[in-house]
Amino acid sequence: QVELVESGGTLVKPGGSLRLSCAASGFSFSDYYMSWVRQAPGKGLEWVSYIGSSGDSIYYTDSVKGRFTISRDNARNSLDLQMSSLRVEDTAVYYCARLSFEAFDIWGQGTMVIVSS
């Protein structure tokens, strides 16, 4: 079945770095744009970044520009998010999501990132 599984979330100190991964299965990964969406505790959804199907188009929300890097490996059906200079306000559940018809149609279960000293 179609599935996205995130990993890599943990507790990290402010200023630290972390790499999140998302493993895709059950669909042709290389055909789809992919995205990261986050949700701070008790808050709403916030889009973080997206990457085009071949990795050519990449966009970030302003608050993570210069600190986060999205990448994908179509041969391994995987999506990554390299996060650096982490701030307390980056604390959130990070979801990997598939884009289809301008909507996020498949979501992973999420991975929790806590930035705290």
Add this chain to the structure above:
Amino acid sequence: DIVLTQSPATLSLSPGERATLSCWASHSVSTYLAWYQQKPGQAPRLLIYGASNRATGIPARFSGRGSGTAFTLTISSLEPEDFAVYYCQQSWAFGQGTKVEMK
């Protein structure tokens, strides 16, 4: 950048009642609008895309309509499992959510 505003923030209803949720866009988005349902501790689930198209497996009691700047999500008759938070989304923007709670 587009801003999506949802109303009301909270909707208190009983099972069997009709729920009408609104989403307003700061400028026209044609019909490029989606709706999601999120239950506590779970990932969001796509309900509606393209303003009015139900996603795979979504029951017919969920319907969406609208175009331009004004959109609605209607749940025709609330089931116990429908009490959740609902978000609208367009491009890289999400609304702030409407919580549908049991009265």
